[in-house]
Amino acid sequence: MYIGKVxxxxxxxxxxxxxxxxxLMIIQPLNMELKPIGEHLIAVDTVGAGIGELxxxxxxxxxxxxxxxxxSPIDISIVGIIDEMDVHE
Amino acid sequence: MYIGKVxxxxxxxxxxxxxxxxxLMIIQPLNMELKPIGEHLIAVDTVGAGIGELxxxxxxxxxxxxxxxxxSPIDISIVGIIDEMDVHE
Amino acid sequence: MYIGKVxxxxxxxxxxxxxxxxxLMIIQPLNMELKPIGEHLIAVDTVGAGIGELxxxxxxxxxxxxxxxxxSPIDISIVGIIDEMDVHE
Amino acid sequence: MYIGKVxxxxxxxxxxxxxxxxxLMIIQPLNMELKPIGEHLIAVDTVGAGIGELxxxxxxxxxxxxxxxxxSPIDISIVGIIDEMDVHE
Amino acid sequence: MYIGKVxxxxxxxxxxxxxxxxxLMIIQPLNMELKPIGEHLIAVDTVGAGIGELxxxxxxxxxxxxxxxxxSPIDISIVGIIDEMDVHE
Incomplete structure (x- = not known):
């Protein structure tokens, strides 16, 4: 799965x-530092995600x-809303 | 799904x-600012999209x-015609 | 689908x-201006495509x-030979 | 399959x-020299992988x-923990 | 399919x-001029490929x-060993 922002x-x-x-929501894919990566996508929301949510x-x-x-001709869906990302570099 | 222009x-x-x-339509993938991104693709139209439509x-x-x-050996199809994109950065 | 040259x-x-x-044919993916894009691929020919054909x-x-x-372990196939691409920028 | 670090x-x-x-683990895809490549991903762990493991x-x-x-809506999973990579350039 | 070197x-x-x-073999994807392209991959060998083989x-x-x-959770496999690539630019 992938990280994104609505x-x-x-x-x-x-x-x-x-x-x-x-x-149909527009998503900006992000890396873990929440920097934009790659192209904007269109995803079907399935968990009640709102604008600005990770x-x-x-x-x-x-x-x-x-x-x-x-x-249905769906190939990208939102499957979760991120509460927290714990990074251990 | 993805944003494009016919x-x-x-x-x-x-x-x-x-x-x-x-x-068989030629599509230019776009980002949300309608800037071209990535390579041209060939998509089967399934919703009556015309030249120039998003x-x-x-x-x-x-x-x-x-x-x-x-x-059928189809791996890209047009599934909707965009009326509007509301962006909330 | 994608544009390529054998x-x-x-x-x-x-x-x-x-x-x-x-x-097994080697394909150079192209954009619509017939410029090379991306990596060479190996495709199974299913329509009788010859060397140099789009x-x-x-x-x-x-x-x-x-x-x-x-x-069969095929993941790329040639499915058509392009006669003409009409572009309306 | 792909090489990554949790x-x-x-x-x-x-x-x-x-x-x-x-x-749900965050993965940094790596090349064989263990250099980061591409975007961070979210993968389901299926083999008991820990933080820092290849x-x-x-x-x-x-x-x-x-x-x-x-x-389930899973499209990336961890399927093994790397003990050793033998490279013969 | 794709060209690579074990x-x-x-x-x-x-x-x-x-x-x-x-x-489990490590593959370096190549273009047709045998130049490295893209990231290293892990592939299951199914044809007896050895180190250094195309x-x-x-x-x-x-x-x-x-x-x-x-x-099985396999998403990349070696399916052939290249004897020869005839290129007609």
Whole structure:
């Protein structure tokens, strides 16, 4: 899984019917020092994540599993909200 | 899922028979500031996206799910047309 | 899917038996301006692509679907030969 | 599979129920000279790896297989602890 | 699939039981000019590849197919040993 921050939402009225009812959030992937890395992504929220929250997200089949929608075209989902990261370098 | 812009089409008469009848669009992946990131991709359109439109695309099995063609060699599909992106940095 | 150019072939006599009989082609991934991007790949040809041809290739399960060999260790296949790319920047 | 070092843990009380009970570790991917490469990842530990240990991790379906949780939104798991790497350049 | 060179081995006594008995090799991915690209990987050998040999490797489900171990946490496998690469730039 990956670390990210929820930084926005996407509105798309014309979309796959299996995406109707899902919350499409924009995520900025982060490294552990909370620095932005890589490209912005669109993830389905499955745990009630809000704007600005640090989250855990998963890709591929894991994303459909999280959304409990195996027949939907989802390939990235938020699967947890980070309370704390303990780093021991 | 990912943010992209439809910037062209591909014509390929000699192709896998399971791709016959699909609309092959060229996509420029974008970040949220609509800046180009990464390489051009070829996606199957499943929502009627036109040239110049901002779209949501998915990869892997999700792409076949979107195309409703699980037995086709599709690994990227357009699954939504973006109306709006609300960013809260 | 992705844009590429066939630039060579690979000979490997000691290989997985399920790869026997497949044409292993070397592909240079390209962007839409036909500039090289990313690393060379090895793809199974499924549409009769020749050296120098511009092709469409797919990755993962889609590659096995294209090769009609779901039980083979294939993860990249050529699925189409590009006649034309119309770009509308 | 990939080489990594366990450098921390993640606490996330609000998460997918199928992740409850898993140990979420932060991994720094490494190359063979043990130099950091790429972004930090979150992996489920399945072999009792501790902080500072060099590990082998796998991605995608392999990660769910390792966790023996095919119905969970896991896409990265630790699958081994490295005793030794013999390099013959 | 991808081009690589076997440059070492990994010893990991504490690992997933389904990996017991597999040969874990360290691979340096290469481009066609045999220049190193990307990060070192760990692959299961399925064709008797030795140190220094140029190999073909596959990722994801294809890797488990090559190892004939669909229930093992393998996501990269060596699937062929390269005899020759004919390049026609």
């Amino acid at each position: 930084i926005g939402t996407v509105v798309a009225t014309r979309k796959d019917e299996k995406l109707v009812g899902t919350k 989250v855990i997200f998963a890709k591929g089949t894991a994303a459909r599993i999280a959304a409990r929608k195996m027949d | 910037i062209g089409t591909v014509v390929a008469t000699r192709k896998d028979e399971k791709l016959v009848g699909t609309k 779209v949501i695309f998915a990869k892997g099995t999700a792409a076949r799910i979107a195309a409703r063609k699980m037995d | 630039i060579g072939t690979v000979v490997a006599t000691r290989k997985d038996e399920k790869l026997v009989g497949t044409k 092709v469409i290739f797919a990755k993962g399960t889609a590659a096995r679907i294209a090769a009609r060999k779901m039980d | 450098i921390g843990t993640v606490v996330a009380t609000r998460k997918d129920e199928k992740l409850v009970g898993t140990k 590990v082998i991790f796998a991605k995608g379906t392999a990660a769910r297989i390792a966790a023996r949780k095919m119905d | 440059i070492g081995t990994v010893v990991a006594t504490r690992k997933d039981e389904k990996l017991v008995g597999t040969k 190999v073909i490797f596959a990722k994801g489900t294809a890797a488990r197919i090559a190892a004939r171990k669909m229930d």
